[in-house]
Amino acid sequence: MDPQPYIGKVRKVSDIGYGKLLLSASDRLSAFDRHICDIKGKGFVLNKSSEWWFKNTRQIVDNHYLYTKGEHMIVKKTEPIKLEFIVRGYMTGSTNTSIWPMYQSGKRDMYGINFRDGYRKNEKLDEVILTPTTKGDRDVPITEEEIVEQEYLDEEEMEFVREVCLELFEYGQMVAESKGLILVDTKYEFGLLDGEIILIDELHTCDSSRYWKADTYQERFEAGQEPEKFDKDCVRDFVKSKCDPYKDDLPEIPSELAERVEKVYAGFYTLLYDEEPVPEAEEVDDEEEMVMNFLKRWNEEMVVIIAGSESDKEWCEKIEECLEQQNIFSETHFCSAHKNTQRVLEMLEEYEDQARRLVYVTVAGMSNALSGVTACNVDAPVIACPPFKDNMDMMVNINSTLQMPSKVPVMTILSPGNVALAVERIFSL
Numbered sequence: 001m002d003p004q005p006y007i008g009k010v011r012k013v014s015d016i017g018y019g020k021l022l023l024s025a026s027d028r029l030s031a032f033d034r035h036i037c038d039i040k041g042k043g044f045v046l047n048k049s050s051e052w053w054f055k056n057t058r059q060i061v062d063n064h065y066l067y068t069k070g071e072h073m074i075v076k077k078t079e080p081i082k083l084e085f086i087v088r089g090y091m092t093g094s095t096n097t098s099i100w101p102m103y104q105s106g107k108r109d110m111y112g113i114n115f116r117d118g119y120r121k122n123e124k125l126d127e128v129i130l131t132p133t134t135k136g137d138r139d140v141p142i143t144e145e146e147i148v149e150q151e152y153l154d155e156e157e158m159e160f161v162r163e164v165c166l167e168l169f170e171y172g173q174m175v176a177e178s179k180g181l182i183l184v185d186t187k188y189e190f191g192l193l194d195g196e197i198i199l200i201d202e203l204h205t206c207d208s209s210r211y212w213k214a215d216t217y218q219e220r221f222e223a224g225q226e227p228e229k230f231d232k233d234c235v236r237d238f239v240k241s242k243c244d245p246y247k248d249d250l251p252e253i254p255s256e257l258a259e260r261v262e263k264v265y266a267g268f269y270t271l272l273y274d275e276e277p278v279p280e281a282e283e284v285d286d287e288e289e290m291v292m293n294f295l296k297r298w299n300e301e302m303v304v305i306i307a308g309s310e311s312d313k314e315w316c317e318k319i320e321e322c323l324e325q326q327n328i329f330s331e332t333h334f335c336s337a338h339k340n341t342q343r344v345l346e347m348l349e350e351y352e353d354q355a356r357r358l359v360y361v362t363v364a365g366m367s368n369a370l371s372g373v374t375a376c377n378v379d380a381p382v383i384a385c386p387p388f389k390d391n392m393d394m395m396v397n398i399n400s401t402l403q404m405p406s407k408v409p410v411m412t413i414l415s416p417g418n419v420a421l422a423v424e425r426i427f428s429l
Contacts, residue, residue: 005022009033014287017327018328018329019076019077020075021074021077022074022291023074025042025047025071025072026042026043027041029232031095031232031239032246036235036253039261042265043070043279044279045277046206048273049206049269050202051068053205057199060164060167060168060171061167061168061197064198066298067298069284070279071279074291075200076193076198079193083133083147083190084187084188086186086188087129088184089124090124090125091121091123092121099115100121104121111143113131130144157197161197168188169186179271181271182217183204183210185210188203206230212230213228213229213230216228232261234260235253235258235261238254265277299356301358301427302357305361306347306361306362307333307362307364308336308362308364309336309364319361322416322417323423326421337369341373348374352377352379357427359381359426360374360378360380361382361384361385362383362385363386367400368384371384371404371410383411384410385414385415386412388414394414
């Protein structure tokens, strides 16, 4: 794992290798680009909420989600696009990038969109809009045309992101309505993975989205009252009532207000999962152990190295090192096909039952039964990489490995580095 992880406003980001990141969500609540207070259980609920939405929106766009445990999420590593795409359905907001404060001050041309006169606060917009901002210490409004001009995205990519954002928002609105809520606005972020744009960060959580209670919205709007909020807006409103949150020292958040927001997060979790959140049930004692368990059990690609003897450990370590340089996870076992045939077969069966891409690398010399036994009992490719100490030893082990019976498809590669390159090409097919 990355010894110096990046710590953001609400998450710690650690590079765990193999093209994966570990995102650890804290209980910190952020607004106005600042840390406001802590909300108990928030990190857990954020992860579980995003997990639900990520799993249920892959028909719209692929995303980086792989696994969650407690406040931790393992995701695919991407090249982040340094923009935030906010989709809005209502004339509201309180931050410097929100449309209501700018509209109230007299602006009508915002984000490259011309707004009509006559909107009231919290009124439904004539149509859903996309309002991007730059992503940094301070978020700054930017138009879609400027995104292309400044080469964040080209025209085709910008159109793709626009369509995805609007479709995600429409789906989110539909789900929210079925839960008695209004999805008012939300934030999306994207990254590049192998040249493809995918969804990253979080999705439709109480942190990245604004929700209102649907059954009281219209009545309260017509009476000029604020909607019943199902998000952290009550904290934003409190801070703004006490100071200029961009310049002044922040006030202490009253405990009853923090508890109210805590109930919002817990309530949102219950709406999605039909159960009460129990963060303690998924607490992680050891992050590295959790990551290793994920890689061994759920990583989508894996190399299984099987050596016939502990004496080949140094050779196996060379293969592991070369695979790691290609961002390929591997696990090594020592088991002789001559002396422990049944154990080898049981091990292979365990791996073959797993729904992921595998390549087996066998390390055995002299009378090489291990490679043949493996190839005859698995569907995945088998590469034999026989160990050797000198040229004479190499010739003995090569011949033993090359002379496989018919219908026993074992590939033989002598160099650990070439094994890693071959596996990388197999996985890229």
